[in-house]
Amino acid sequence: MAELTIAGVDKSYGHGEQRKQVLEQIDLTLGDNEFVSLVGASGCGKSTLLTLVAGLQTFDGGDILVDGKPIDGPGLDRGVVFQSYTLLPWKSVRANVEFALLAAGNDSASARRIADEHLALVGLSQVANAWPNQLSGGMKQRVAIARALSYKPRILLMDEPFGALDAMTRHQMQLLLTRVWESHRLTVLFVTHDVEEAVYLSDRIVALGANPGHVKAIFDVDLPRPRDETIMESAAFTALKRHVLDTIREDMPALPAF
Amino acid sequence: MPQSSTSSPRRGTSSPWFSLQQPLSRRRFWGVAIAVFAALLVLWWVATACGLVPKIFMPTPLAVIERLAAMVANGTLLSDIGVSLLRIALAFLASTMMAVAIGVLAGTYGIWRAVIEPLVDFVRYMPVVAFVPLTILWVGTDEFQKLLVIWIGTFFQQVLMIMDAARRVPQDYIGLGRTLGMSNLAIVRRIVLPGALPDIWDATRICLGWAWTWLVLAELVAANSGMGYRIVVSQRYFQTDTIIGYILVLGLLGLLTDQIMRLVERRLFRYRQGA
Numbered sequence: 001m002a003e004l005t006i007a008g009v010d011k012s013y014g015h016g017e018q019r020k021q022v023l024e025q026i027d028l029t030l031g032d033n034e035f036v037s038l039v040g041a042s043g044c045g046k047s048t049l050l051t052l053v054a055g056l057q058t059f060d061g062g063d064i065l066v067d068g069k070p071i072d073g074p075g076l077d078r079g080v081v082f083q084s085y086t087l088l089p090w091k092s093v094r095a096n097v098e099f100a101l102l103a104a105g106n107d108s109a110s111a112r113r114i115a116d117e118h119l120a121l122v123g124l125s126q127v128a129n130a131w132p133n134q135l136s137g138g139m140k141q142r143v144a145i146a147r148a149l150s151y152k153p154r155i156l157l158m159d160e161p162f163g164a165l166d167a168m169t170r171h172q173m174q175l176l177l178t179r180v181w182e183s184h185r186l187t188v189l190f191v192t193h194d195v196e197e198a199v200y201l202s203d204r205i206v207a208l209g210a211n212p213g214h215v216k217a218i219f220d221v222d223l224p225r226p227r228d229e230t231i232m233e234s235a236a237f238t239a240l241k242r243h244v245l246d247t248i249r250e251d252m253p254a255l256p257a258f
Numbered sequence: 259m260p261q262s263s264t265s266s267p268r269r270g271t272s273s274p275w276f277s278l279q280q281p282l283s284r285r286r287f288w289g290v291a292i293a294v295f296a297a298l299l300v301l302w303w304v305a306t307a308c309g310l311v312p313k314i315f316m317p318t319p320l321a322v323i324e325r326l327a328a329m330v331a332n333g334t335l336l337s338d339i340g341v342s343l344l345r346i347a348l349a350f351l352a353s354t355m356m357a358v359a360i361g362v363l364a365g366t367y368g369i370w371r372a373v374i375e376p377l378v379d380f381v382r383y384m385p386v387v388a389f390v391p392l393t394i395l396w397v398g399t400d401e402f403q404k405l406l407v408i409w410i411g412t413f414f415q416q417v418l419m420i421m422d423a424a425r426r427v428p429q430d431y432i433g434l435g436r437t438l439g440m441s442n443l444a445i446v447r448r449i450v451l452p453g454a455l456p457d458i459w460d461a462t463r464i465c466l467g468w469a470w471t472w473l474v475l476a477e478l479v480a481a482n483s484g485m486g487y488r489i490v491v492s493q494r495y496f497q498t499d500t501i502i503g504y505i506l507v508l509g510l511l512g513l514l515t516d517q518i519m520r521l522v523e524r525r526l527f528r529y530r531q532g533a
């Protein structure tokens with residue numbers, strides 16, 4: 001739904017002696033409705049880049065633009081899903097989604113209607129009145145996705161949203177996200193350390209190198225859509241996965257030989 | 259082999275005194291708790307009834323009960339409780355309102371924390387008792403002085419605990435508010451405050467327990483009404499039965515308010531009892 005441009009972005013943390021360059025000259029453009037994954041070794045700056053795009057932190061140089069307009073702090077044009085589910089525990093599942101809709105300026109009647117629609121979309125109508133504490137990790141993250149989609153951001157930012165889930169649930173969530181995205185279409189920037197997940201979900205994969213974080217390689221994922229699970233067994237899928245993995249591994253410290 | 263092939267886990271073999279984290283049934287817990295009280299009561303009764311301790315220092319349980327009953331009958335006890343309850347309620351309400359406002363502010367904004375935390379931390383370690391003469395010099399011995407003593411005793415503790423409660427609200431919740439474009443004020447009101455409320459409630463319950471001590475202190479020193487006042491008067495006439503009776507009643511009142519706070523807590527924060 002929108003184009004995201006990251007142009008020459010630099011980011012460092014700390015002052016003086018402690019100062020550490022975390023991102024250097026990041027250039028990246030996400031086309032309208034494009035699904036792009038960021039992969040890279042732990043600590044290379046993936047989360048930092050996502051936080052910058054979300055407008056939650058300032059950066060030292062460069063520009064971040066949505067449809068050609070520089071961002072000014074956080075905004076409802078960008079929805080964010082963090083790894084920690086960030087559901088407010090004192091609100092019911094439905095009220096958590098309504099919370100975002102009310103903040104976005106909806107009246108309570110339409111907030112309720114839209115919240116229920118989005119809970120249905122992620123298959124959680126049954127638990128609309130439950131407390132977040134009563135849900136499994138996968139269900140919580142589905143609520144968080146429903147909430148982030150509910151107010152119709154033009155760009156969805158996700159930071160390892162399935163990172164804390166077990167393999168089975170994770171897989172289900174990947175299917176769900178593909179289904180939702182293929183039917184809703186919006187621009188997505190998706191951070192993950194799981195290369196298979198990245199290949200399965202994305203149109204393009206950006207591999208970040210470390211120290212300081214930089215764009216190391218960009219891979220086009222030329223797999224047909226709609227995608228289902230069987231695609232993971234295709235030769236093209238496996239070859240690309242291997243290729244991306246090899247690129248990232250160059251950055252990882254070598255394991256001691258036995 | 260004495261054991262059957264479908265051997266169930268062995269039970270009742272480890273001593274409950276030396277087992278870690280072994281769940282104790284509710285019934286057993288209360289059984290033990292009540293037994294401890296009963297044992298102390300019997301000890302008290304035996305020690306006083308057979309003259310081990312002179313009655314003038316330590317009256318028998320029965321004498322205390324009779325004295326309390328007499329004071330209920332002539333209305334003294336209830337009016338003393340009424341006066342004291344009003345004082346603690348007013349002072350504690352003022353303390354809580356100020357502590358929530360200032361504590362949440364200091365827990366949320368770094369600059370306010372710098373203004374408040376070191377100062378309050380310092381004041382907190384000053385002995386409250388030492389302020390009592392000052393409060394008398396400042397505001398005299400009228401009603402306001404009692405409230406001031408209670409307030410000094412509770413506020414500085416409470417504000418720090420509430421500040422910590424606000425700081426413990428996960429940063430991600432605040433990040434959520436920001437990504438939704440909420441104003442700082444809206445984030446404080448709709449995310450930080452409700453997020454910190456269980457801990458604020460807990461801090462308040464604990465501080466309320468302490469407030470009873472400061473109440474009695476204020477009434478011991480310069481009052482002509484209230485439970486602490488009655489205790490001082492009784493000292494003059496060597497009425498140890500009244501003193502002990504009042505101490506027990508104060509303990510009960512403290513226990514009661516604590517239990518009420520816990521009850522409300524369970525209702526208010528039901529969302530925490532999830533799976």
Ligand SMILES: Nc1ncnc2c1ncn2[C@@H]1O[C@H](COP(=O)(O)OP(=O)(O)O)[C@@H](O)[C@H]1O
Pocket residue numbers: 013014022040041042043044045046047048049
């Ligand atoms: N708030 C912060 N203050 C200082 N250093 C930080 C902060 N956040 C992240 N870093 C550092 O920046 C680097 C990149 O972190 P991050 O973006 O979380 O990496 P990734 O998500 O790829 O694992 C790491 O070295 C991390 O220690």
Ligand SMILES: [Mg+2]
Pocket residue numbers: 046047048
């Ligand atoms: Mg990260």
